Amino acid sequence: MQTVIHVEQLSKSYSNLLAVDNICLSVKRGTAYGLPGANGTGKSTTIECILGTKNADSGNVSVLGCHPKKDRRRLFQRVDVQFQEGDYPPEIKVSELCEETACLYKAPADWKKLCEQFGI
Numbered sequence: 001m002q003t004v005i006h007v008e009q010l011s012k013s014y015s016n017l018l019a020v021d022n023i024c025l026s027v028k029r030g031t032a033y034g035l036p037g038a039n040g041t042g043k044s045t046t047i048e049c050i051l052g053t054k055n056a057d058s059g060n061v062s063v064l065g066c067h068p069k070k071d072r073r074r075l076f077q078r079v080d081v082q083f084q085e086g087d088y089p090p091e092i093k094v095s096e097l098c099e100e101t102a103c104l105y106k107a108p109a110d111w112k113k114l115c116e117q118f119g120i
Contacts, residue, residue, distance in 0.1 A: 001028040005050065010059030012045050019045045020056070051081060076104045094120050 005027040012020040020042040027033045035043040048054035050061050052068025052075070061068050066075040088097060098111035 001030070003027065004029050004064055005033075006060075006062045007050060008060045010046065010049055010061060011057050012042070012049055012054070013057055020049065023059070051075075051079075073104060077106055 003026050005025070007023055007025045010020055010023045011018070023046055025033075035046060037043050045054060049056040049059075050063060050068060052061070052072050055069075063075055064078050066078075068075055095112075095115060098115060102108035102111050
């Protein structure tokens with residue numbers, strides 16, 4: 001069975017706080033995998049590092065054979081992601097956010113038509 005997510009010795013700190021400490025995991029195709037734990041245990045940070053949206057301090061990550069930082073555009077063509085929260089400024093317009101998100105995909109939906117359709 002093919003490994004689709006491979007993580008070796010992933011670590012991430014914020015100043016003196018160690019949020020993720022040498023995580024190793026391997027997820028095979030067709031496997032549902034969860035990261036259970038209490039708030040503040042590094043689950044979101046781990047996922048963000050795996051996706052390459054946050055820089056890990058150390059470790060190696062591969063998702064679908066892609067390096068999450070170097071191959072982000074190619075990776076995001078193949079996976080769907082719903083982030084826990086966005087870091088967009090409160091004054092950003094919906095059209096600006098749609099345009100920014102669309103640029104991640106090879107053949108995005110026509111966001112202008114969708115905004116018109118939904119009255120936004």
